[in-house]
Amino acid sequence: MTDLTTLEAETYQKPRNQWWDVWDQFKTHKGALIGAAFFIFVLIFVFLGPIFWTLDAQYIDIRARSQGPSWAHPMGTDQLGRDTLSRIMVGGQTSLLVGLTAMLLALIVGTLVGVLAGYFKRLDGILMRLTDLFLALPLLPLLLVIIMLFRDTLRAQFGPEKGIFILIVFVIGITSWMQTARIVRGDVLALKEREFVLAARSIGTPPYRMITRHVLPNVLSPIMVSATLGIANAIITESALSFLGLGFPSDFPTWGRLLFDGTDWLQRNPERVIWPGLAISLTVLSVNYIGDGLRDALDPRIRGR
Amino acid sequence: MKLRHLMLGAAAAFALAPVAAMAERGSDGQLNIIYWQAPSTLNPYLSGGTKEVESASLVLESMARFDSDGNLVPFMAEDIPTVENGGVAEDLTSITWTLREGLLWSDGTAVTANDAVFTWQYCTHPEGGCAQASYFDGVESVEALDDRTVRVNFAAPKPFPYTAFVGSESPIIQAAQFADCLGAAAPECTEANFGPIGTGPFVVEEFRPNDVITFVANENYRNPDQPAFARVVFKGGGDAASAARSVLETGEFDYAWNLQIDPTLLAEMESNGIGTVVTAFGTSVERLHLNQFNPDPALGDARSTAEGGPHPFLTNPIIGQAMSMAIDRALLVEIGYGAGGQPTCNVLPAPALYASTANDGCLTQDIAGANALLDEAGIVDSDGDGVREYEGIPLRVLYQTSTNAVRQDTQALIKQWWAEIGIDAELRNIDASVFFGGDPASPDTFQKFYADIEMYTNNFAGVDPEAYMANWRCNEIPGPDTQWQGSNIQRFCSEEYDALVTEMSQTAPLEERGRLAREMNDMLMQSYSIIPLIHRGGVSAHANSLGGVRMSDWDSELWNIAEWYRIDE
Numbered sequence: 105m106t107d108l109t110t111l112e113a114e115t116y117q118k119p120r121n122q123w124w125d126v127w128d129q130f131k132t133h134k135g136a137l138i139g140a141a142f143f144i145f146v147l148i149f150v151f152l153g154p155i156f157w158t159l160d161a162q163y164i165d166i167r168a169r170s171q172g173p174s175w176a177h178p179m180g181t182d183q184l185g186r187d188t189l190s191r192i193m194v195g196g197q198t199s200l201l202v203g204l205t206a207m208l209l210a211l212i213v214g215t216l217v218g219v220l221a222g223y224f225k226r227l228d229g230i231l232m233r234l235t236d237l238f239l240a241l242p243l244l245p246l247l248l249v250i251i252m253l254f255r256d257t258l259r260a261q262f263g264p265e266k267g268i269f270i271l272i273v274f275v276i277g278i279t280s281w282m283q284t285a286r287i288v289r290g291d292v293l294a295l296k297e298r299e300f301v302l303a304a305r306s307i308g309t310p311p312y313r314m315i316t317r318h319v320l321p322n323v324l325s326p327i328m329v330s331a332t333l334g335i336a337n338a339i340i341t342e343s344a345l346s347f348l349g350l351g352f353p354s355d356f357p358t359w360g361r362l363l364f365d366g367t368d369w370l371q372r373n374p375e376r377v378i379w380p381g382l383a384i385s386l387t388v389l390s391v392n393y394i395g396d397g398l399r400d401a402l403d404p405r406i407r408g409r
Numbered sequence: 410m411k412l413r414h415l416m417l418g419a420a421a422a423f424a425l426a427p428v429a430a431m432a433e434r435g436s437d438g439q440l441n442i443i444y445w446q447a448p449s450t451l452n453p454y455l456s457g458g459t460k461e462v463e464s465a466s467l468v469l470e471s472m473a474r475f476d477s478d479g480n481l482v483p484f485m486a487e488d489i490p491t492v493e494n495g496g497v498a499e500d501l502t503s504i505t506w507t508l509r510e511g512l513l514w515s516d517g518t519a520v521t522a523n524d525a526v527f528t529w530q531y532c533t534h535p536e537g538g539c540a541q542a543s544y545f546d547g548v549e550s551v552e553a554l555d556d557r558t559v560r561v562n563f564a565a566p567k568p569f570p571y572t573a574f575v576g577s578e579s580p581i582i583q584a585a586q587f588a589d590c591l592g593a594a595a596p597e598c599t600e601a602n603f604g605p606i607g608t609g610p611f612v613v614e615e616f617r618p619n620d621v622i623t624f625v626a627n628e629n630y631r632n633p634d635q636p637a638f639a640r641v642v643f644k645g646g647g648d649a650a651s652a653a654r655s656v657l658e659t660g661e662f663d664y665a666w667n668l669q670i671d672p673t674l675l676a677e678m679e680s681n682g683i684g685t686v687v688t689a690f691g692t693s694v695e696r697l698h699l700n701q702f703n704p705d706p707a708l709g710d711a712r713s714t715a716e717g718g719p720h721p722f723l724t725n726p727i728i729g730q731a732m733s734m735a736i737d738r739a740l741l742v743e744i745g746y747g748a749g750g751q752p753t754c755n756v757l758p759a760p761a762l763y764a765s766t767a768n769d770g771c772l773t774q775d776i777a778g779a780n781a782l783l784d785e786a787g788i789v790d791s792d793g794d795g796v797r798e799y800e801g802i803p804l805r806v807l808y809q810t811s812t813n814a815v816r817q818d819t820q821a822l823i824k825q826w827w828a829e830i831g832i833d834a835e836l837r838n839i840d841a842s843v844f845f846g847g848d849p850a851s852p853d854t855f856q857k858f859y860a861d862i863e864m865y866t867n868n869f870a871g872v873d874p875e876a877y878m879a880n881w882r883c884n885e886i887p888g889p890d891t892q893w894q895g896s897n898i899q900r901f902c903s904e905e906y907d908a909l910v911t912e913m914s915q916t917a918p919l920e921e922r923g924r925l926a927r928e929m930n931d932m933l934m935q936s937y938s939i940i941p942l943i944h945r946g947g948v949s950a951h952a953n954s955l956g957g958v959r960m961s962d963w964d965s966e967l968w969n970i971a972e973w974y975r976i977d978e
Contacts, residue, residue, distance in 0.1 A: 162821075162825075163825070164821060164822060164825045166740060166744070166822070169744075170673070183671070183673075183744070183818060184744070184818055184821055184822065252851070252852060252853070256706035256852075256859075257706070259706070260706055260707065264835045353835060353836040353837060353838075354812075354817040354820060354821070354836050354837075354838045355817070355820065355821045355824060355836050356836075365814070365817075368650070368670075368671060368674070368814055369674075371674075372673070372674065372677070
């Protein structure tokens with residue numbers, strides 16, 4: 105009984121120490137630090153910004169259309185006189201939420217499939233063929249079919265915006281987990297042959313414990329990296345969907361839609377493309393840097409050097 | 410600029426045209442035209458696309474064409490047959506055309522009445538899918554009375570007989586060339602379809618499908634001084650904005666077609682002073698259709714059909730009227746159409762004879778009036794959420810259209826105005842190829858109309874509205890039993906209206922027909938199942954050095970290309 109308590113206390117202690125190590129290592133990566141700071145800034149900007157900048161993103165003020173930057177509209181207005189700054193904020197909320205949630209979904213599915221396929225030999229064939237199947241699916245027709253089949257049901261259930269949000273997150277998540285699954289499976293296969301796994305197995309550790317205690321922490325770094333790449337990918341896919349008219353309603357701003365709407369005005373009002381374009385590319389870049397830093401920080405072999 | 414002059418000179422020399430005074434055939438060198446959709450054939454009977462019909466109109470002609478005001482101008486015919494001059498039978502069952510004397514095909518052979526008879530046989534062949542078959546609707550037979558006289562017999566009295574062989578969509582083709590191309594063989598006659606022999610001012614020199622066509626002047630054209638241009642290069646492909654640039658900014662081309670781009674951008678390009686934007690108004694109207702049937706997704710396959718029942722609130726004309734009053738049409742024109750649009754309150758805005766003036770009150774926006782109207786009718790917001798309720802049902806609508814920047818701007822504006830009168834709109838836009846694709850398996854076509862309100866443009870060809878107004882008969886309602894074919898998109902149904910349609914088909918005097926058409930238009934407008942927004946015109950641009958352009962929206966834009974010439978700079 106006493107043994108067990110000390111052991112438990114130790115295991116609780118250890119991860120905390122480990123995360124401090126990770127943080128120490130992460131701090132040494134300048135790009136990652138700047139990236140993280142910028143990402144937090146973007147989060148604050150889009151989620152808390154509207155509290156201070158109270159102009160309605162959808163309000164049309166036709167007298168103020170196609171204006172350049174001014175005190176009333178720091179980023180100018182679009183061809184219907186809607187304020188670009190508030191549209192960037194509201195658009196960013198949707199784009200980031202879609203990115204984060206879709207990434208999370210893809211990550212969970214990808215990791216689950218990858219670990220199961222790598223760890224259990226019997227499942228490997230089936231799951232990997234399933235992954236191949238998903239990789240071979242043409243994305244666009246699949247999206248069309250899914251949206252056609254479920255749009256009206258979800259719309260009735262959750263309302264137009266939430267319904268489309270769920271649909272888009274699901275669609276992006278379900279079509280971008282395959283890479284994660286393959287990477288994770290590869291790493292798990294290699295891990296399985298290592299001595300400490302053999303040792304754990306020889307003392308009778310059940311598979312569930314084995315996976316959570318020994319395998320998952322060791323494949324964390326590729327998962328983290330694919331997660332950061334996944335956010336970027338999801339933001340871009342959402343933009344593409346909006347471009348095709350399959351995404352949110354046309355008056356509902358997202359970064360992708362703002363960019364798309366601005367392209368016709370490239371010559372006259374270049375800032376209409378520059379702002380959402382900068383927002384997308386800087387966010388994606390910062391997330392990639394965070395991923396880079398995390399990979400280094402999570403790898404015990406690099407840590408401390 | 411210099412390069413262009415050199416090229417023009419070279420082109421003129423190549424055509425061996427005597428470079429001399431103006432108004433001589435081929436003296437003005439080369440004409441460059443850009444259509445940003447490329448023609449795939451030059452036989453208008455095998456494709457109903459505007460691009461094919463208009464490119465073929467340089468070569469193939471018909472008895473008569475419509476000018477820029479919608480008047481008939483004789484082309485292959487000597488004059489326009491009417492009841493007065495005896496060309497149209499008293500009982501309206503036949504029309505007799507006389508060909509011009511000495512009319513030659515471009516290969517030098519004579520045009521005879523048999524060519525017209527053959528054209529009719531070609532298009533009405535039961536095995537051939539003729540794209541222009543509607544021009545021969547009601548035609549019982551076509552006979553050659555002698556070498557120059559053709560009589561078209563109708564099965565029933567035809568008050569407006571100028572359909573067959575009139576306009577660039579039903580030209581006369583050469584019997585000798587197409588003799589082996591009847592019925593199922595029609596699409597296989599590549600040589601004939603890509604290089605038809607015609608009587609028009611130009612002859613096909615080379616046709617590259619979906620790319621470029623080069624034409625040279627027709628040596629046998631009936632007017633010895635025309636055409637002024639020796640060659641025409643007809644380029645296809647690209648998009649509207651780049652086509653506009655090539656005429657208005659860079660001057661590579663002399664004429665560009667269908668420039669549906671933001672008016673601010675177009676005006677900016679025009680201000681370069683190289684070219685001019687021209688518009689022509691026909692019958693196109695951008696309109697809202699208010700679904701008279703219930704599109705509730707819960708109804709499944711029965712939605713938007715008679716089986717699904719009437720719409721819970723859009724069948725009430727007061728709501729439609731308030732929606733119409735809340736719209737500022739002049740602003741919509743300013744934002745999205747510029748010179749290419751005019752506010753309208755009629756679904757039938759032209760020709761002048763048929764245009765009603767009874768609904769012009771809608772031209773001024775009246776949000777306060779719309780609110781008062783709804784309040785009076787007891788349609789008020791009873792639960793305080795900013796949306797009015799009609800018999801307990803909140804006025805929330807799904808408003809769909811095709812994907813196009815101008816249409817999305819219009820949607821956003823209208824949504825805001827409706828919000829001010831307590832009607833909540835959800836916007837949806839659908840890719841144009843799906844929306845107008847007509848695939849009966851897709852839920853997103855404009856015919857299925859699985860939404861409360863939809864917006865698009867429609868028009869009719871020619872100048873007679875009889876067939877167009879017949880679109881809103883009860884039996885034209887699209888549904889599963891007709892594979893969703895039918896033109897009564899908003900599902901309007903009224904016995905009185907159907908009676909007027911029948912009456913019009915039996916009425917000959919123009920005045921009387923005008924009255925009937927106006928009456929039908931007003932009946933539709935007052936049902937508020939259609940809310941017209943904008944009378945749209947065709948928008949094209951031509952170089953300032955190109956003279957003689959008289960754009961027509963009633964016929965091919967290039968209908969008078971024989972008269973075009975180069976203005977000396």
